[in-house]
Amino acid sequence: MFIDSHCHLDRLKLDTYQGKLQLAVDAATENGVDAMLCVAIDLEHIDEVLSIAAEYPQIYASVGVHPSSLDGEEPSIERLLSLATADKVIAIGETGLDYYYGEDSKEIQLERFKRHLLASKECKKPVIIHTRDAKEDTLAHIARYSDPDVAGVLHCFTEDWDMAARAIDHNYYISFSGIVTFKNAKALQEVAKQVPLDRMLIETDSPYLAPVPFRGKPNEPKYVPEVAKFIAALKGISLEQVAEQTTQNFYTLFKDVQA
Secondary structure (H helix, E strand, O other): OEEEEEEOHHHOOOHHHOOOHHHHHHHHHHOOEEEEEEOOOOOOOHHHHHHHHHHOOOEEEEEOOOOOOOOOOOOOHHHHHHHOOOOOEEEEEEEEEEHHHHHHHHHHHHHHHHHHHHHHHHHOOOEEEEEEOOHHHHHHHHHHHOOOOOOEEEOOOOOOHHHHHHHHHOOOEEEEOHHHHOOOOHHHHHHHHHOOHHHEEEOOOOOOOOOOOOOOOOOOHHHHHHHHHHHHHHHOOOHHHHHHHHHHHHHHHOOOOOO
Protein backbone atom coordinates (compact mmCIF):
# COMPACT_ATOMS: atom_id res chain seq x y z
CA MET A 1 0.00 0.00 0.00
CA PHE A 2 1.31 3.42 -1.00
CA ILE A 3 -0.05 6.90 -0.44
CA ASP A 4 0.62 9.82 -2.75
CA SER A 5 0.75 12.52 -0.09
CA HIS A 6 0.87 15.42 -2.56
CA CYS A 7 -0.54 15.60 -6.07
CA HIS A 8 -2.49 18.06 -8.19
CA LEU A 9 -5.21 15.91 -9.70
CA ASP A 10 -7.03 18.93 -11.11
CA ARG A 11 -3.96 19.53 -13.30
CA LEU A 12 -3.15 15.99 -14.46
CA LYS A 13 -2.35 15.34 -18.09
CA LEU A 14 -5.15 12.96 -19.10
CA ASP A 15 -4.42 12.52 -22.82
CA THR A 16 -3.57 8.84 -22.35
CA TYR A 17 -6.76 8.34 -20.30
CA GLN A 18 -9.27 9.69 -22.83
CA GLY A 19 -9.52 12.80 -20.70
CA LYS A 20 -11.00 10.80 -17.82
CA LEU A 21 -9.63 11.26 -14.31
CA GLN A 22 -11.34 8.02 -13.26
CA LEU A 23 -8.95 6.05 -15.48
CA ALA A 24 -5.89 7.74 -13.95
CA VAL A 25 -7.21 6.99 -10.46
CA ASP A 26 -7.84 3.38 -11.48
CA ALA A 27 -4.27 3.11 -12.83
CA ALA A 28 -2.91 4.35 -9.50
CA THR A 29 -5.06 1.88 -7.57
CA GLU A 30 -3.87 -0.97 -9.78
CA ASN A 31 -0.29 0.06 -8.95
CA GLY A 32 -0.91 -0.18 -5.20
CA VAL A 33 -1.68 3.47 -4.50
CA ASP A 34 -4.57 3.37 -2.07
CA ALA A 35 -4.95 7.05 -1.20
CA MET A 36 -4.06 10.47 -2.58
CA LEU A 37 -4.04 14.02 -1.28
CA CYS A 38 -5.12 16.52 -3.93
CA VAL A 39 -3.42 19.80 -3.03
CA ALA A 40 -4.75 23.25 -3.89
CA ILE A 41 -2.47 26.01 -5.14
CA ASP A 42 -5.03 28.81 -5.58
CA LEU A 43 -8.61 29.69 -4.77
CA GLU A 44 -9.72 30.09 -8.38
CA HIS A 45 -9.73 26.27 -8.83
CA ILE A 46 -10.64 25.28 -5.29
CA ASP A 47 -14.11 24.04 -6.28
CA GLU A 48 -12.54 21.51 -8.65
CA VAL A 49 -10.13 20.28 -5.97
CA LEU A 50 -12.99 19.84 -3.51
CA SER A 51 -15.24 18.13 -6.05
CA ILE A 52 -12.53 15.61 -6.93
CA ALA A 53 -12.13 14.69 -3.25
CA ALA A 54 -15.90 14.45 -2.84
CA GLU A 55 -16.23 12.13 -5.83
CA TYR A 56 -13.51 9.60 -4.97
CA PRO A 57 -13.40 7.82 -1.60
CA GLN A 58 -9.60 7.42 -1.68
CA ILE A 59 -8.87 11.09 -2.44
CA TYR A 60 -8.57 13.90 0.11
CA ALA A 61 -8.07 17.64 -0.31
CA SER A 62 -6.15 20.61 1.03
CA VAL A 63 -7.04 24.30 0.80
CA GLY A 64 -4.53 27.10 0.33
CA VAL A 65 -2.59 29.35 -2.02
CA HIS A 66 0.91 28.61 -3.32
CA PRO A 67 3.54 31.29 -2.67
CA SER A 68 4.01 31.77 -6.42
CA SER A 69 0.27 32.24 -7.09
CA LEU A 70 0.19 36.02 -7.05
CA ASP A 71 -2.58 37.02 -9.45
CA GLY A 72 -5.65 35.49 -7.83
CA GLU A 73 -7.71 35.88 -4.67
CA GLU A 74 -5.64 36.62 -1.58
CA PRO A 75 -6.63 34.18 1.20
CA SER A 76 -7.70 35.61 4.54
CA ILE A 77 -7.57 33.50 7.68
CA GLU A 78 -11.37 33.51 7.72
CA ARG A 79 -11.56 32.29 4.12
CA LEU A 80 -9.13 29.47 4.79
CA LEU A 81 -11.02 28.42 7.92
CA SER A 82 -14.29 28.39 6.01
CA LEU A 83 -12.84 26.25 3.23
CA ALA A 84 -11.26 23.93 5.79
CA THR A 85 -14.71 22.87 6.97
CA ALA A 86 -15.51 21.33 3.58
CA ASP A 87 -15.90 17.58 3.42
CA LYS A 88 -12.61 15.65 3.19
CA VAL A 89 -10.34 18.67 3.64
CA ILE A 90 -7.51 17.37 5.82
CA ALA A 91 -4.85 20.07 5.44
CA ILE A 92 -4.07 23.74 4.89
CA GLY A 93 -1.88 24.55 1.90
CA GLU A 94 0.11 24.38 -0.02
CA THR A 95 1.67 27.52 1.31
CA GLY A 96 5.19 28.64 2.15
CA LEU A 97 7.99 30.69 0.61
CA ASP A 98 9.67 30.57 -2.78
CA TYR A 99 12.47 33.07 -3.29
CA TYR A 100 13.92 31.28 -6.32
CA TYR A 101 11.38 32.90 -8.63
CA GLY A 102 9.60 35.29 -6.30
CA GLU A 103 12.00 37.23 -4.10
CA ASP A 104 10.36 40.46 -5.32
CA SER A 105 7.15 39.32 -3.60
CA LYS A 106 8.89 38.37 -0.35
CA GLU A 107 6.75 40.51 1.96
CA ILE A 108 3.51 39.29 0.37
CA GLN A 109 4.68 35.69 0.70
CA LEU A 110 5.68 36.10 4.35
CA GLU A 111 2.34 37.60 5.31
CA ARG A 112 0.38 34.98 3.38
CA PHE A 113 2.43 32.15 4.90
CA LYS A 114 1.72 33.56 8.36
CA ARG A 115 -2.03 33.53 7.69
CA HIS A 116 -1.92 29.90 6.56
CA LEU A 117 0.02 28.87 9.67
CA LEU A 118 -2.41 30.70 11.94
CA ALA A 119 -5.37 29.10 10.16
CA SER A 120 -3.73 25.70 10.59
CA LYS A 121 -3.27 26.36 14.28
CA GLU A 122 -6.91 27.41 14.69
CA CYS A 123 -8.57 24.60 12.74
CA LYS A 124 -6.09 21.94 13.92
CA LYS A 125 -5.32 20.72 10.41
CA PRO A 126 -1.67 20.20 9.37
CA VAL A 127 -0.03 22.64 6.99
CA ILE A 128 1.65 21.68 3.70
CA ILE A 129 4.72 23.82 3.09
CA HIS A 130 6.51 24.61 -0.15
CA THR A 131 9.95 26.08 0.49
CA ARG A 132 12.66 27.02 -2.00
CA ASP A 133 15.70 29.18 -1.33
CA ALA A 134 13.98 30.51 1.80
CA LYS A 135 15.39 28.31 4.53
CA GLU A 136 15.76 30.71 7.45
CA ASP A 137 12.54 32.63 6.85
CA THR A 138 10.60 29.37 6.50
CA LEU A 139 12.00 27.98 9.74
CA ALA A 140 11.47 31.28 11.56
CA HIS A 141 7.79 31.37 10.58
CA ILE A 142 7.37 27.73 11.62
CA ALA A 143 8.95 28.45 15.00
CA ARG A 144 6.84 31.58 15.56
CA TYR A 145 3.41 30.71 14.14
CA SER A 146 3.12 26.94 13.79
CA ASP A 147 1.43 24.72 16.37
CA PRO A 148 3.82 21.80 17.04
CA ASP A 149 0.86 19.65 18.09
CA VAL A 150 -0.64 20.09 14.62
CA ALA A 151 2.57 20.54 12.61
CA GLY A 152 2.71 19.61 8.96
CA VAL A 153 5.04 18.62 6.15
CA LEU A 154 7.78 20.17 4.05
CA HIS A 155 6.71 18.78 0.71
CA CYS A 156 8.86 18.01 -2.36
CA PHE A 157 11.88 18.58 -0.17
CA THR A 158 15.04 19.78 -1.92
CA GLU A 159 16.91 21.56 0.88
CA ASP A 160 19.73 20.44 3.20
CA TRP A 161 19.85 18.16 6.23
CA ASP A 162 20.09 21.08 8.64
CA MET A 163 16.74 22.38 7.46
CA ALA A 164 15.16 18.94 7.58
CA ALA A 165 16.46 18.31 11.10
CA ARG A 166 15.24 21.66 12.39
CA ALA A 167 11.81 21.12 10.85
CA ILE A 168 11.61 17.66 12.40
CA ASP A 169 12.40 19.28 15.76
CA HIS A 170 9.18 21.27 15.28
CA ASN A 171 7.30 17.99 14.68
CA TYR A 172 7.22 18.33 10.89
CA TYR A 173 7.51 15.53 8.35
CA ILE A 174 9.74 15.60 5.27
CA SER A 175 8.26 14.48 1.95
CA PHE A 176 10.30 13.30 -1.02
CA SER A 177 9.15 13.46 -4.62
CA GLY A 178 10.58 12.06 -7.85
CA ILE A 179 13.41 14.60 -7.62
CA VAL A 180 15.19 12.28 -5.18
CA THR A 181 15.54 9.71 -7.99
CA PHE A 182 17.34 12.11 -10.37
CA LYS A 183 20.99 11.41 -11.13
CA ASN A 184 21.98 14.98 -10.30
CA ALA A 185 20.28 14.87 -6.88
CA LYS A 186 23.19 13.34 -4.93
CA ALA A 187 23.03 15.91 -2.12
CA LEU A 188 19.30 15.35 -1.71
CA GLN A 189 19.81 11.61 -1.67
CA GLU A 190 22.23 12.01 1.23
CA VAL A 191 19.53 13.98 3.08
CA ALA A 192 17.01 11.22 2.41
CA LYS A 193 19.39 8.71 3.95
CA GLN A 194 19.45 10.77 7.15
CA VAL A 195 15.74 11.55 7.52
CA PRO A 196 14.28 8.96 9.91
CA LEU A 197 11.74 6.75 8.19
CA ASP A 198 9.14 7.60 10.82
CA ARG A 199 9.34 11.28 9.78
CA MET A 200 9.06 10.70 6.03
CA LEU A 201 6.30 10.92 3.44
CA ILE A 202 6.40 10.17 -0.29
CA GLU A 203 4.67 12.01 -3.12
CA THR A 204 4.56 12.62 -6.83
CA ASP A 205 3.72 16.35 -6.94
CA SER A 206 2.11 15.28 -10.22
CA PRO A 207 1.76 16.33 -12.95
CA TYR A 208 5.31 17.62 -12.38
CA LEU A 209 8.68 15.95 -11.73
CA ALA A 210 8.09 12.35 -12.79
CA PRO A 211 10.57 9.97 -11.13
CA VAL A 212 13.15 7.90 -12.95
CA PRO A 213 12.51 5.85 -15.11
CA PHE A 214 9.63 8.10 -16.24
CA ARG A 215 11.49 11.41 -16.04
CA GLY A 216 10.43 13.77 -18.80
CA LYS A 217 6.94 12.31 -19.02
CA PRO A 218 3.82 13.74 -17.39
CA ASN A 219 3.75 12.60 -13.78
CA GLU A 220 0.80 10.89 -12.11
CA PRO A 221 0.00 9.17 -8.79
CA LYS A 222 0.65 5.66 -10.12
CA TYR A 223 4.37 6.51 -10.12
CA VAL A 224 4.70 7.12 -6.38
CA PRO A 225 5.93 3.53 -5.79
CA GLU A 226 9.03 4.47 -7.81
CA VAL A 227 9.89 7.04 -5.15
CA ALA A 228 9.40 4.42 -2.45
CA LYS A 229 11.61 1.93 -4.30
CA PHE A 230 14.41 4.47 -4.56
CA ILE A 231 14.15 5.42 -0.87
CA ALA A 232 14.26 1.74 0.08
CA ALA A 233 17.43 1.22 -1.96
CA LEU A 234 19.04 4.35 -0.48
CA LYS A 235 18.36 3.22 3.06
CA GLY A 236 19.09 -0.45 2.45
CA ILE A 237 15.66 -1.55 3.65
CA SER A 238 12.73 -3.32 2.06
CA LEU A 239 10.13 -1.66 -0.12
CA GLU A 240 7.51 -3.05 2.24
CA GLN A 241 9.07 -1.15 5.16
CA VAL A 242 8.96 2.12 3.25
CA ALA A 243 5.39 1.54 2.10
CA GLU A 244 4.16 0.56 5.55
CA GLN A 245 5.90 3.33 7.49
CA THR A 246 5.13 6.19 5.10
CA THR A 247 1.49 5.09 5.05
CA GLN A 248 1.40 5.04 8.84
CA ASN A 249 3.06 8.47 8.90
CA PHE A 250 0.38 9.87 6.60
CA TYR A 251 -2.40 8.72 8.91
CA THR A 252 -0.51 9.94 11.97
CA LEU A 253 -0.08 13.43 10.53
CA PHE A 254 -3.46 13.80 8.86
CA LYS A 255 -5.61 12.76 11.76
CA ASP A 256 -8.87 13.60 9.97
CA VAL A 257 -8.33 10.62 7.66
CA GLN A 258 -9.71 7.29 8.72
CA ALA A 259 -7.23 4.50 7.90
